[in-house]
Amino acid sequence: MELPSGTDNHRTRRWLLTRGAATAAAVAVGSVWAAPSAGAALATVDMELVLVAALVDPPKADTGLTPGCGPHVLPVEQALDAKNYLAASAVDGHYGTSTITAYAAYQQSLGYTGIDANGLPGATSLTSLGANRYTVIHPVRAGSRTESYGGKRVNARTKSMLANADGKVSFSITLTQGSYTSSNPDSAGTHDGGGVVDIGVSSLSTTQRWQLVKALRQVGFAAWLRTPDQGFAYHIHAVAVADPDLSKQAQAQVHDYYFGKNGLASHAADNTPSSYRVPFTWWEKYSRG
Structure with missing residues (x-):
């Protein structure tokens, strides 16, 4: 747990897709991240949807996107690419094994170990990674482990x-x-x-x-x-x-x-x-x- 710094799947997939569509045009799949110009609005990353993708995507046999999640995963991957943790070729909105590994390496760079460096974003690391790149909404915290x-x-x-x-x-x-x-x-x-x-x-x-x-x-x-x-x-x-x-x-x-x-x-x-x-x-x- 990173400490804070401050089944009817068809229906749910349709909900996810609608929720993510608003930011779909903000970035181009596979594009290299560039710093926003002065005064430009930052991308919005929904932590809940990033976590859903991080759980659903890795075991897939392909790099298909989890509906609605891709637009929120993409800025995270672009930030990992900018920090040289993820290859540009893996910046695709699919939170697969390469992204899990890259995010875990980023967590380790912040001093996290064990379950705190499992490749799933925590609220603190996700916010840190997104500095000047994106803003995090709907943070998820496990809370006390005891x-x-x-x-x-x-x-x-x-x-x-x-x-x-x-x-x-x-x-x-x-x-x-x-x-x-x-x-x-x-x-x-x-x-x-x-x-x-x-x-x-x-x-x-x-x-x-x-x-x-x-x-x-x-x-x-x-x-x-x-x-x-x-x-x-x-x-x-x-x-x-x-x-x-x-x-x-x-x-x-x-x-x-x-x-x-x-x-x-x-x-x-x-x-x-x-x-x-x-x-x-x-x-x-x-x-x-």
Whole structure:
């Protein structure tokens, strides 16, 4: 977490595209950044959309843009290019593996290490990178990493999300594993960073389990019911979309969720019944209504 210096995907993709269109003409794809002339308005970078692209884009087999996100990614890549962290040929609005690597190198240059240099923009580094180039709107912060929910460690953002989801169901959410922990090797690194929790469901009916998956998705989690058929005891695995503290493994799970997959090594189809699926979203967008 960088400290501050001061599924119906069609509908969401259409929303993202509309939101990004206003800045699409501000820069040309692949162009070399040049300092704005005196008095010229700076480009606007929506941090939420940059984070969405940073989670959705890297595992793609091509360099296709995530709808609505490209115009916000492009100024970031141009700034990385200007600072010699990213090749000009990779300045394309696609926040792929090259951009992840470049941004991580920039974070390291600021003194960040570990999860703070994971290639996902934090509010502080994104603002620093954009000095005299762009302004940042909709900053996303994980908040304190030492919060607790039901006795399990989470960050402040995740705690707020869980509390809201908890209020949507008639039973209580019980965590079996929190964030920032590598104690369970079966988790394959997904819990090493922030934004990821496992939830016990042994006392819940099948309907209640799916109701909880839906509630978690509504507030911005990529959430799945894990089952014995998948090799797990019944539980819900949830990843907070757009959390800047996500581990590399958890980042890939958000990509799977966006494309209707299960977030496992098989990348099979999501097993969630259609009546419990919701449009792709994240906490800040949900909170704004």
